[in-house]
Amino acid sequence: MLQPSLENYVETDNSESLTVEQAIANLKGNDQGLRYYAAWWLGKFRVREPLAIDALIAALEDQDNQTELGGYPLRRNAARALGKLGDHRAVPALINCLDCSDFYVREAAVRSLGMLGDRACIPKLIKLLDGGLEAAQPILGSPHLAQPYNAVIEALGELGATEAIDLIEVFLEHPNELEQYAAARAMYQLTQNPTYAERLIKALKADQVLLRRAALSDLGAIGYLPAADAIAQTSAENNLKLLALKGILEHHLENHPTDGCYLSETAIKIINLMDGLQERYDS
Amino acid sequence: MTNTTREQELIRAVKEADSAYSLVKAVRILANAHIEAAIPTLIAVFSYNNPGAAELAAGGVVRFGKTAVAQLLNLIDDYNYGGRAWAIRALSGIGDPRAFDTLIEAAETDFSMSVRRAATKGLGSLDWEDMPKDKIPAAQEQAFKTLLLTCQDTEWVVRYSSVVGLQGLATAVVVTYPDLAETIKTHLAQMFKTETDVTVGTRIQLAIQQLA
Numbered sequence: 151m152l153q154p155s156l157e158n159y160v161e162t163d164n165s166e167s168l169t170v171e172q173a174i175a176n177l178k179g180n181d182q183g184l185r186y187y188a189a190w191w192l193g194k195f196r197v198r199e200p201l202a203i204d205a206l207i208a209a210l211e212d213q214d215n216q217t218e219l220g221g222y223p224l225r226r227n228a229a230r231a232l233g234k235l236g237d238h239r240a241v242p243a244l245i246n247c248l249d250c251s252d253f254y255v256r257e258a259a260v261r262s263l264g265m266l267g268d269r270a271c272i273p274k275l276i277k278l279l280d281g282g283l284e285a286a287q288p289i290l291g292s293p294h295l296a297q298p299y300n301a302v303i304e305a306l307g308e309l310g311a312t313e314a315i316d317l318i319e320v321f322l323e324h325p326n327e328l329e330q331y332a333a334a335r336a337m338y339q340l341t342q343n344p345t346y347a348e349r350l351i352k353a354l355k356a357d358q359v360l361l362r363r364a365a366l367s368d369l370g371a372i373g374y375l376p377a378a379d380a381i382a383q384t385s386a387e388n389n390l391k392l393l394a395l396k397g398i399l400e401h402h403l404e405n406h407p408t409d410g411c412y413l414s415e416t417a418i419k420i421i422n423l424m425d426g427l428q429e430r431y432d433s
Numbered sequence: 434m435t436n437t438t439r440e441q442e443l444i445r446a447v448k449e450a451d452s453a454y455s456l457v458k459a460v461r462i463l464a465n466a467h468i469e470a471a472i473p474t475l476i477a478v479f480s481y482n483n484p485g486a487a488e489l490a491a492g493g494v495v496r497f498g499k500t501a502v503a504q505l506l507n508l509i510d511d512y513n514y515g516g517r518a519w520a521i522r523a524l525s526g527i528g529d530p531r532a533f534d535t536l537i538e539a540a541e542t543d544f545s546m547s548v549r550r551a552a553t554k555g556l557g558s559l560d561w562e563d564m565p566k567d568k569i570p571a572a573q574e575q576a577f578k579t580l581l582l583t584c585q586d587t588e589w590v591v592r593y594s595s596v597v598g599l600q601g602l603a604t605a606v607v608v609t610y611p612d613l614a615e616t617i618k619t620h621l622a623q624m625f626k627t628e629t630d631v632t633v634g635t636r637i638q639l640a641i642q643q644l645a
Contacts, residue, residue: 385485387484387547388547389546389547389550389590392590392593393590396589396632399631399632399635400631400632403631403635408638412642413635413638413639413642417635417639418639421635421636421639424593424632424636425597428550428551428554428593428594428597
Protein backbone atom coordinates (compact mmCIF):
# COMPACT_ATOMS: atom_id res chain seq x y z
CA MET A 151 0.00 0.00 0.00
CA LEU A 152 2.94 2.32 0.56
CA GLN A 153 3.97 3.46 -2.86
CA PRO A 154 6.78 5.92 -2.42
CA SER A 155 5.94 9.23 -3.96
CA LEU A 156 8.66 10.53 -6.22
CA GLU A 157 8.24 13.88 -4.61
CA ASN A 158 9.76 12.60 -1.43
CA TYR A 159 13.13 12.39 -2.99
CA VAL A 160 13.10 15.02 -5.70
CA GLU A 161 11.92 17.90 -3.57
CA THR A 162 14.59 18.62 -1.06
CA ASP A 163 15.03 22.35 -1.01
CA ASN A 164 14.98 22.43 2.77
CA SER A 165 18.71 21.80 2.80
CA GLU A 166 20.99 23.01 5.52
CA SER A 167 22.44 26.33 4.47
CA LEU A 168 26.15 26.51 3.82
CA THR A 169 28.36 29.16 2.33
CA VAL A 170 30.53 28.36 -0.66
CA GLU A 171 33.71 28.81 1.42
CA GLN A 172 32.34 26.57 4.13
CA ALA A 173 31.32 23.87 1.69
CA ILE A 174 34.77 23.84 0.07
CA ALA A 175 36.41 23.73 3.50
CA ASN A 176 34.09 20.93 4.62
CA LEU A 177 34.87 18.96 1.49
CA LYS A 178 38.58 19.08 2.31
CA GLY A 179 38.04 18.41 6.03
CA ASN A 180 38.07 15.24 8.06
CA ASP A 181 34.41 14.85 8.95
CA GLN A 182 33.23 12.22 6.45
CA GLY A 183 29.58 13.19 6.83
CA LEU A 184 30.29 16.86 6.16
CA ARG A 185 32.51 15.99 3.20
CA TYR A 186 29.81 13.85 1.64
CA TYR A 187 27.18 16.54 2.15
CA ALA A 188 29.44 19.32 0.84
CA ALA A 189 30.09 17.44 -2.41
CA TRP A 190 26.35 17.11 -2.98
CA TRP A 191 25.71 20.72 -1.98
CA LEU A 192 28.28 22.18 -4.41
CA GLY A 193 26.58 20.35 -7.27
CA LYS A 194 23.06 21.16 -6.19
CA PHE A 195 23.79 24.88 -5.97
CA ARG A 196 25.91 24.92 -9.10
CA VAL A 197 28.99 26.36 -7.47
CA ARG A 198 31.28 26.76 -10.46
CA GLU A 199 34.21 28.34 -8.67
CA PRO A 200 37.61 26.93 -9.63
CA LEU A 201 38.40 26.15 -5.99
CA ALA A 202 35.26 24.05 -5.71
CA ILE A 203 36.04 22.23 -8.95
CA ASP A 204 39.59 21.50 -7.77
CA ALA A 205 38.36 20.15 -4.47
CA LEU A 206 35.77 17.95 -6.18
CA ILE A 207 38.33 16.60 -8.65
CA ALA A 208 40.60 15.76 -5.72
CA ALA A 209 37.68 14.01 -3.99
CA LEU A 210 37.42 11.63 -6.97
CA GLU A 211 40.56 9.95 -5.64
CA ASP A 212 39.50 9.90 -2.01
CA GLN A 213 40.53 6.78 -0.06
CA ASP A 214 39.12 7.57 3.37
CA ASN A 215 35.40 7.57 2.75
CA GLN A 216 34.79 3.88 2.08
CA THR A 217 31.91 1.56 2.96
CA GLU A 218 32.09 -1.98 4.34
CA LEU A 219 31.43 -3.28 0.86
CA GLY A 220 34.22 -1.25 -0.67
CA GLY A 221 32.07 1.53 -2.10
CA TYR A 222 33.27 5.14 -2.27
CA PRO A 223 30.34 7.40 -1.35
CA LEU A 224 32.31 10.64 -1.50
CA ARG A 225 33.68 9.81 -4.94
CA ARG A 226 30.14 9.10 -6.13
CA ASN A 227 28.86 12.46 -4.94
CA ALA A 228 31.88 14.32 -6.30
CA ALA A 229 31.43 12.65 -9.69
CA ARG A 230 27.73 13.58 -9.74
CA ALA A 231 28.46 17.17 -8.79
CA LEU A 232 31.12 17.62 -11.46
CA GLY A 233 28.61 16.70 -14.15
CA LYS A 234 26.41 19.59 -13.08
CA LEU A 235 29.15 22.19 -12.98
CA GLY A 236 30.10 22.12 -16.65
CA ASP A 237 33.86 22.48 -16.20
CA HIS A 238 35.78 20.39 -18.71
CA ARG A 239 38.82 20.23 -16.47
CA ALA A 240 36.98 17.40 -14.74
CA VAL A 241 36.93 15.19 -17.83
CA PRO A 242 40.26 13.33 -17.43
CA ALA A 243 39.60 12.60 -13.76
CA LEU A 244 36.09 11.38 -14.55
CA ILE A 245 37.46 9.17 -17.31
CA ASN A 246 39.80 7.65 -14.71
CA CYS A 247 36.76 6.90 -12.55
CA LEU A 248 35.51 4.53 -15.24
CA ASP A 249 38.09 2.05 -13.90
CA CYS A 250 36.96 2.42 -10.29
CA SER A 251 36.01 -0.81 -8.53
CA ASP A 252 32.77 0.77 -7.26
CA PHE A 253 29.93 0.33 -9.77
CA TYR A 254 28.17 3.47 -8.54
CA VAL A 255 31.26 5.62 -9.03
CA ARG A 256 31.50 4.35 -12.60
CA GLU A 257 27.81 5.04 -13.14
CA ALA A 258 28.04 8.58 -11.74
CA ALA A 259 31.14 9.30 -13.84
CA VAL A 260 29.46 8.04 -17.02
CA ARG A 261 26.41 10.25 -16.46
CA SER A 262 28.54 13.28 -15.74
CA LEU A 263 30.71 12.68 -18.80
CA GLY A 264 27.52 12.54 -20.85
CA MET A 265 26.41 15.87 -19.40
CA LEU A 266 29.76 17.54 -19.99
CA GLY A 267 29.50 16.58 -23.65
CA ASP A 268 33.22 16.10 -24.21
CA ARG A 269 33.80 13.50 -26.89
CA ALA A 270 37.20 12.56 -25.48
CA CYS A 271 35.54 9.95 -23.30
CA ILE A 272 33.87 8.05 -26.15
CA PRO A 273 36.54 5.31 -26.62
CA LYS A 274 36.56 4.56 -22.91
CA LEU A 275 32.76 4.46 -22.75
CA ILE A 276 32.68 2.08 -25.70
CA LYS A 277 35.08 -0.19 -23.81
CA LEU A 278 32.52 -0.54 -21.04
CA LEU A 279 30.25 -2.25 -23.58
CA ASP A 280 32.87 -4.99 -24.14
CA GLY A 281 31.39 -8.46 -24.28
CA GLY A 282 28.10 -7.14 -25.63
CA LEU A 283 24.82 -8.62 -24.52
CA GLU A 284 26.44 -11.72 -23.08
CA ALA A 285 28.50 -9.80 -20.56
CA ALA A 286 25.51 -7.61 -19.75
CA GLN A 287 23.17 -10.31 -18.42
CA PRO A 288 21.67 -9.80 -14.97
CA ILE A 289 23.85 -11.16 -12.16
CA LEU A 290 22.13 -13.34 -9.58
CA GLY A 291 21.99 -11.59 -6.22
CA SER A 292 23.37 -8.30 -7.53
CA PRO A 293 21.20 -5.19 -7.69
CA HIS A 294 23.04 -4.02 -10.79
CA LEU A 295 24.65 -5.35 -13.96
CA ALA A 296 28.39 -5.72 -14.51
CA GLN A 297 28.60 -2.19 -15.91
CA PRO A 298 26.27 0.81 -15.85
CA TYR A 299 25.13 -0.07 -19.39
CA ASN A 300 22.08 2.12 -19.16
CA ALA A 301 24.13 5.24 -18.43
CA VAL A 302 26.85 4.32 -20.93
CA ILE A 303 24.36 3.89 -23.76
CA GLU A 304 22.54 7.13 -22.93
CA ALA A 305 25.82 9.03 -22.78
CA LEU A 306 26.97 7.64 -26.14
CA GLY A 307 23.68 8.73 -27.66
CA GLU A 308 23.97 12.16 -26.11
CA LEU A 309 27.54 12.52 -27.39
CA GLY A 310 26.53 11.57 -30.92
CA ALA A 311 28.86 8.56 -30.96
CA THR A 312 27.67 7.06 -34.25
CA GLU A 313 30.65 4.70 -34.21
CA ALA A 314 28.91 2.86 -31.36
CA ILE A 315 25.62 2.20 -33.20
CA ASP A 316 26.24 -1.52 -33.74
CA LEU A 317 27.28 -2.03 -30.14
CA ILE A 318 24.21 -0.21 -28.85
CA GLU A 319 21.69 -1.81 -31.16
CA VAL A 320 22.03 -5.25 -29.57
CA PHE A 321 20.84 -3.78 -26.28
CA LEU A 322 17.36 -3.37 -27.77
CA GLU A 323 17.13 -7.09 -26.98
CA HIS A 324 18.41 -6.83 -23.42
CA PRO A 325 16.22 -8.65 -20.85
CA ASN A 326 15.83 -5.47 -18.75
CA GLU A 327 13.39 -2.87 -20.00
CA LEU A 328 15.53 0.03 -18.79
CA GLU A 329 18.45 -1.12 -20.93
CA GLN A 330 16.10 -1.55 -23.90
CA TYR A 331 14.81 1.99 -23.44
CA ALA A 332 18.31 3.41 -23.16
CA ALA A 333 19.21 1.66 -26.39
CA ALA A 334 16.06 2.95 -28.14
CA ARG A 335 16.78 6.46 -26.94
CA ALA A 336 20.39 6.40 -28.10
CA MET A 337 19.50 4.71 -31.40
CA TYR A 338 17.01 7.48 -32.11
CA GLN A 339 19.56 10.16 -31.31
CA LEU A 340 22.17 8.50 -33.49
CA THR A 341 19.97 7.58 -36.46
CA GLN A 342 16.90 9.86 -36.20
CA ASN A 343 14.84 6.82 -37.14
CA PRO A 344 11.37 7.28 -35.58
CA THR A 345 10.90 3.52 -35.06
CA TYR A 346 13.10 3.78 -32.00
CA ALA A 347 11.19 6.70 -30.52
CA GLU A 348 7.91 4.88 -31.14
CA ARG A 349 9.21 2.09 -28.92
CA LEU A 350 9.53 4.63 -26.12
CA ILE A 351 5.99 5.87 -26.72
CA LYS A 352 4.82 2.29 -26.32
CA ALA A 353 6.72 2.15 -23.04
CA LEU A 354 4.49 4.94 -21.71
CA LYS A 355 1.87 2.20 -21.37
CA ALA A 356 4.10 -0.14 -19.37
CA ASP A 357 2.54 -1.67 -16.27
CA GLN A 358 5.09 -0.37 -13.81
CA VAL A 359 5.25 3.32 -13.03
CA LEU A 360 9.04 3.07 -12.84
CA LEU A 361 9.13 2.12 -16.51
CA ARG A 362 6.70 4.84 -17.51
CA ARG A 363 8.86 7.38 -15.69
CA ALA A 364 11.94 6.16 -17.53
CA ALA A 365 10.18 6.42 -20.89
CA LEU A 366 9.03 9.95 -20.03
CA SER A 367 12.54 11.03 -19.25
CA ASP A 368 13.88 9.43 -22.45
CA LEU A 369 11.27 11.07 -24.68
CA GLY A 370 11.97 14.43 -23.06
CA ALA A 371 15.68 13.95 -23.59
CA ILE A 372 15.31 13.24 -27.31
CA GLY A 373 12.64 15.91 -27.73
CA TYR A 374 10.44 13.67 -29.85
CA LEU A 375 7.53 15.89 -30.86
CA PRO A 376 5.02 13.20 -31.93
CA ALA A 377 5.13 11.88 -28.34
CA ALA A 378 3.62 15.04 -26.83
CA ASP A 379 0.02 13.81 -26.54
CA ALA A 380 1.01 10.41 -25.24
CA ILE A 381 3.19 12.08 -22.62
CA ALA A 382 0.34 14.26 -21.41
CA GLN A 383 -1.89 11.21 -21.08
CA THR A 384 0.38 8.68 -19.44
CA SER A 385 -0.17 7.80 -15.81
CA ALA A 386 2.71 9.36 -13.88
CA GLU A 387 3.50 12.38 -11.76
CA ASN A 388 2.66 15.64 -13.49
CA ASN A 389 6.06 17.09 -12.59
CA LEU A 390 7.68 14.38 -14.70
CA LYS A 391 5.28 14.84 -17.57
CA LEU A 392 5.95 18.59 -17.48
CA LEU A 393 9.67 17.96 -17.57
CA ALA A 394 9.29 15.69 -20.62
CA LEU A 395 7.14 18.25 -22.44
CA LYS A 396 9.66 20.94 -21.52
CA GLY A 397 12.31 18.85 -23.28
CA ILE A 398 10.11 18.59 -26.36
CA LEU A 399 9.23 22.28 -26.41
CA GLU A 400 12.85 23.37 -26.07
CA HIS A 401 13.99 20.91 -28.73
CA HIS A 402 11.33 22.32 -31.06
CA LEU A 403 12.30 25.93 -30.32
CA GLU A 404 15.94 25.14 -30.95
CA ASN A 405 15.13 23.85 -34.42
CA HIS A 406 12.47 26.46 -35.18
CA PRO A 407 13.53 29.74 -33.60
CA THR A 408 10.62 32.14 -33.30
CA ASP A 409 10.74 35.47 -35.06
CA GLY A 410 10.78 36.99 -31.59
CA CYS A 411 7.14 37.91 -31.77
CA TYR A 412 4.69 35.10 -32.44
CA LEU A 413 4.92 31.52 -31.32
CA SER A 414 4.42 28.68 -33.77
CA GLU A 415 1.26 26.55 -33.72
CA THR A 416 3.38 23.63 -32.56
CA ALA A 417 4.87 25.54 -29.65
CA ILE A 418 1.40 26.68 -28.59
CA LYS A 419 0.10 23.14 -28.81
CA ILE A 420 2.83 21.88 -26.47
CA ILE A 421 2.21 24.77 -24.08
CA ASN A 422 -1.49 23.95 -24.03
CA LEU A 423 -0.67 20.40 -23.02
CA MET A 424 1.59 21.76 -20.27
CA ASP A 425 -1.09 24.16 -19.06
CA GLY A 426 -3.52 21.25 -18.89
CA LEU A 427 -1.13 19.55 -16.48
CA GLN A 428 -1.06 22.60 -14.21
CA GLU A 429 -4.51 21.68 -13.10
CA ARG A 430 -5.64 20.47 -9.82
CA TYR A 431 -5.71 17.06 -8.37
CA ASP A 432 -2.54 15.98 -10.08
CA SER A 433 0.12 13.77 -8.67
CA MET B 434 -30.78 -3.44 -1.60
CA THR B 435 -31.65 0.16 -0.87
CA ASN B 436 -29.61 3.01 -2.21
CA THR B 437 -28.26 3.90 1.20
CA THR B 438 -27.04 0.41 1.96
CA ARG B 439 -25.28 0.30 -1.37
CA GLU B 440 -23.67 3.68 -0.66
CA GLN B 441 -22.48 2.51 2.72
CA GLU B 442 -21.09 -0.62 1.17
CA LEU B 443 -19.02 1.37 -1.33
CA ILE B 444 -17.69 3.55 1.49
CA ARG B 445 -16.88 0.51 3.61
CA ALA B 446 -15.01 -1.09 0.70
CA VAL B 447 -12.60 1.86 0.73
CA LYS B 448 -12.14 1.82 4.48
CA GLU B 449 -11.52 -1.90 4.59
CA ALA B 450 -9.30 -2.25 1.54
CA ASP B 451 -6.33 -4.39 2.52
CA SER B 452 -4.07 -3.99 -0.51
CA ALA B 453 -2.99 -1.18 -2.80
CA TYR B 454 -4.86 -2.82 -5.62
CA SER B 455 -8.16 -3.25 -3.79
CA LEU B 456 -7.87 0.31 -2.44
CA VAL B 457 -7.45 1.86 -5.88
CA LYS B 458 -10.31 -0.24 -7.21
CA ALA B 459 -12.65 0.69 -4.34
CA VAL B 460 -11.73 4.40 -4.56
CA ARG B 461 -12.35 4.41 -8.30
CA ILE B 462 -15.84 2.99 -7.82
CA LEU B 463 -16.66 5.33 -4.93
CA ALA B 464 -15.33 8.41 -6.73
CA ASN B 465 -17.36 7.62 -9.82
CA ALA B 466 -20.51 6.94 -7.78
CA HIS B 467 -20.64 10.65 -6.83
CA ILE B 468 -22.10 10.12 -3.36
CA GLU B 469 -22.13 13.26 -1.24
CA ALA B 470 -21.95 11.31 2.00
CA ALA B 471 -18.66 9.86 0.79
CA ILE B 472 -16.78 13.19 0.65
CA PRO B 473 -15.07 12.72 4.06
CA THR B 474 -14.02 9.20 3.09
CA LEU B 475 -12.53 10.44 -0.17
CA ILE B 476 -10.70 13.22 1.67
CA ALA B 477 -9.37 10.63 4.13
CA VAL B 478 -7.87 8.71 1.20
CA PHE B 479 -5.58 11.71 0.54
CA SER B 480 -3.57 10.65 3.59
CA TYR B 481 -3.16 6.98 2.70
CA ASN B 482 0.14 7.61 0.93
CA ASN B 483 -1.09 5.98 -2.25
CA PRO B 484 -0.81 8.52 -5.10
CA GLY B 485 -2.97 6.51 -7.49
CA ALA B 486 -5.82 6.27 -4.99
CA ALA B 487 -5.36 9.88 -3.89
CA GLU B 488 -5.57 11.14 -7.46
CA LEU B 489 -8.83 9.28 -8.04
CA ALA B 490 -10.22 10.51 -4.71
CA ALA B 491 -9.22 14.11 -5.49
CA GLY B 492 -10.89 13.85 -8.89
CA GLY B 493 -14.02 12.58 -7.16
CA VAL B 494 -13.99 15.43 -4.61
CA VAL B 495 -13.35 18.13 -7.23
CA ARG B 496 -16.42 16.95 -9.14
CA PHE B 497 -18.54 18.05 -6.18
CA GLY B 498 -17.24 21.58 -6.67
CA LYS B 499 -18.30 24.08 -4.03
CA THR B 500 -20.23 21.42 -2.11
CA ALA B 501 -16.93 19.91 -0.99
CA VAL B 502 -15.10 23.13 -0.07
CA ALA B 503 -16.22 23.47 3.55
CA GLN B 504 -15.22 19.89 4.32
CA LEU B 505 -11.88 20.27 2.55
CA LEU B 506 -11.14 23.39 4.59
CA ASN B 507 -12.32 21.83 7.84
CA LEU B 508 -10.39 18.64 7.45
CA ILE B 509 -7.24 20.17 6.07
CA ASP B 510 -5.38 21.05 9.27
CA ASP B 511 -5.71 17.68 10.90
CA TYR B 512 -4.00 15.98 8.03
CA ASN B 513 -0.55 14.72 7.41
CA TYR B 514 1.57 16.49 4.84
CA GLY B 515 0.63 14.29 1.88
CA GLY B 516 -3.04 14.64 2.66
CA ARG B 517 -2.78 18.40 3.01
CA ALA B 518 -1.06 18.64 -0.37
CA TRP B 519 -3.90 16.79 -2.09
CA ALA B 520 -6.49 18.94 -0.33
CA ILE B 521 -4.77 22.09 -1.59
CA ARG B 522 -4.69 20.72 -5.11
CA ALA B 523 -8.40 19.92 -4.89
CA LEU B 524 -9.17 23.42 -3.58
CA SER B 525 -7.15 24.89 -6.44
CA GLY B 526 -9.17 22.84 -8.87
CA ILE B 527 -12.51 23.91 -7.47
CA GLY B 528 -11.74 27.65 -7.50
CA ASP B 529 -14.02 28.63 -4.63
CA PRO B 530 -12.72 31.87 -3.07
CA ARG B 531 -13.37 30.56 0.44
CA ALA B 532 -10.04 28.78 -0.10
CA PHE B 533 -8.30 32.10 -0.80
CA ASP B 534 -6.19 32.34 2.38
CA THR B 535 -5.22 28.68 2.21
CA LEU B 536 -4.06 29.03 -1.38
CA ILE B 537 -2.11 32.21 -0.65
CA GLU B 538 -0.29 30.50 2.20
CA ALA B 539 0.39 27.35 0.19
CA ALA B 540 1.72 29.34 -2.79
CA GLU B 541 4.07 31.36 -0.65
CA THR B 542 5.29 28.86 1.90
CA ASP B 543 4.68 25.23 1.01
CA PHE B 544 7.91 23.26 0.67
CA SER B 545 6.61 21.03 -2.12
CA MET B 546 6.94 22.53 -5.57
CA SER B 547 3.90 20.58 -6.77
CA VAL B 548 1.76 22.20 -4.12
CA ARG B 549 3.14 25.67 -4.84
CA ARG B 550 2.48 25.00 -8.51
CA ALA B 551 -1.13 23.96 -7.91
CA ALA B 552 -1.76 26.87 -5.55
CA THR B 553 -0.37 29.53 -7.92
CA LYS B 554 -2.45 28.18 -10.76
CA GLY B 555 -5.48 28.14 -8.45
CA LEU B 556 -5.00 31.80 -7.51
CA GLY B 557 -5.35 32.72 -11.16
CA SER B 558 -8.57 30.82 -11.69
CA LEU B 559 -10.73 31.67 -8.66
CA ASP B 560 -14.42 32.36 -9.16
CA TRP B 561 -14.15 35.94 -7.94
CA GLU B 562 -17.87 36.69 -8.27
CA ASP B 563 -18.49 34.29 -5.37
CA MET B 564 -16.57 36.61 -3.08
CA PRO B 565 -18.28 39.48 -1.20
CA LYS B 566 -18.12 42.45 -3.59
CA ASP B 567 -16.30 44.80 -1.24
CA LYS B 568 -13.53 42.26 -0.66
CA ILE B 569 -12.73 41.55 -4.30
CA PRO B 570 -10.27 44.34 -5.22
CA ALA B 571 -8.07 43.85 -2.14
CA ALA B 572 -8.07 40.08 -2.64
CA GLN B 573 -7.10 40.46 -6.29
CA GLU B 574 -4.25 42.74 -5.31
CA GLN B 575 -3.14 40.21 -2.72
CA ALA B 576 -3.25 37.43 -5.33
CA PHE B 577 -1.12 39.60 -7.62
CA LYS B 578 1.39 40.27 -4.84
CA THR B 579 1.67 36.58 -4.04
CA LEU B 580 2.13 35.69 -7.70
CA LEU B 581 4.85 38.34 -8.00
CA LEU B 582 6.66 36.50 -5.24
CA THR B 583 6.16 33.03 -6.71
CA CYS B 584 7.38 34.32 -10.10
CA GLN B 585 10.80 34.34 -8.41
CA ASP B 586 10.63 30.74 -7.20
CA THR B 587 13.79 28.72 -7.77
CA GLU B 588 11.78 25.95 -9.49
CA TRP B 589 10.99 26.61 -13.15
CA VAL B 590 7.74 24.70 -12.79
CA VAL B 591 6.46 27.11 -10.12
CA ARG B 592 7.45 30.17 -12.18
CA TYR B 593 5.65 28.59 -15.14
CA SER B 594 2.42 28.09 -13.20
CA SER B 595 2.74 31.59 -11.72
CA VAL B 596 2.74 32.98 -15.25
CA VAL B 597 -0.36 30.91 -16.01
CA GLY B 598 -1.86 32.28 -12.79
CA LEU B 599 -1.01 35.87 -13.71
CA GLN B 600 -2.53 35.45 -17.14
CA GLY B 601 -5.68 34.03 -15.57
CA LEU B 602 -5.86 36.90 -13.10
CA ALA B 603 -5.30 39.54 -15.79
CA THR B 604 -8.04 38.00 -17.91
CA ALA B 605 -10.41 37.93 -14.95
CA VAL B 606 -9.93 41.60 -14.08
CA VAL B 607 -9.64 43.12 -17.54
CA VAL B 608 -13.12 44.68 -17.34
CA THR B 609 -13.65 45.09 -13.60
CA TYR B 610 -10.18 46.29 -12.66
CA PRO B 611 -8.34 47.32 -15.84
CA ASP B 612 -5.54 49.03 -13.91
CA LEU B 613 -4.51 45.74 -12.36
CA ALA B 614 -4.67 44.01 -15.75
CA GLU B 615 -2.28 46.67 -17.11
CA THR B 616 0.07 46.27 -14.16
CA ILE B 617 0.18 42.52 -14.74
CA LYS B 618 0.98 43.01 -18.42
CA THR B 619 3.80 45.39 -17.55
CA HIS B 620 5.15 42.90 -15.07
CA LEU B 621 5.05 40.06 -17.59
CA ALA B 622 6.96 42.18 -20.12
CA GLN B 623 9.53 42.93 -17.43
CA MET B 624 9.82 39.30 -16.42
CA PHE B 625 10.29 38.23 -20.04
CA LYS B 626 13.49 40.26 -20.20
CA THR B 627 15.10 38.54 -17.25
CA GLU B 628 13.77 34.98 -17.36
CA THR B 629 16.58 32.55 -18.17
CA ASP B 630 14.55 29.36 -18.55
CA VAL B 631 13.52 28.88 -22.19
CA THR B 632 10.22 27.17 -21.38
CA VAL B 633 9.14 29.75 -18.81
CA GLY B 634 10.20 32.51 -21.19
CA THR B 635 8.07 30.96 -23.93
CA ARG B 636 5.10 30.74 -21.59
CA ILE B 637 5.48 34.45 -20.75
CA GLN B 638 5.63 35.22 -24.46
CA LEU B 639 2.38 33.33 -25.01
CA ALA B 640 0.70 35.12 -22.08
CA ILE B 641 1.72 38.50 -23.50
CA GLN B 642 0.53 37.45 -26.95
CA GLN B 643 -2.85 36.29 -25.66
CA LEU B 644 -3.43 39.27 -23.35
CA ALA B 645 -2.64 41.82 -26.08
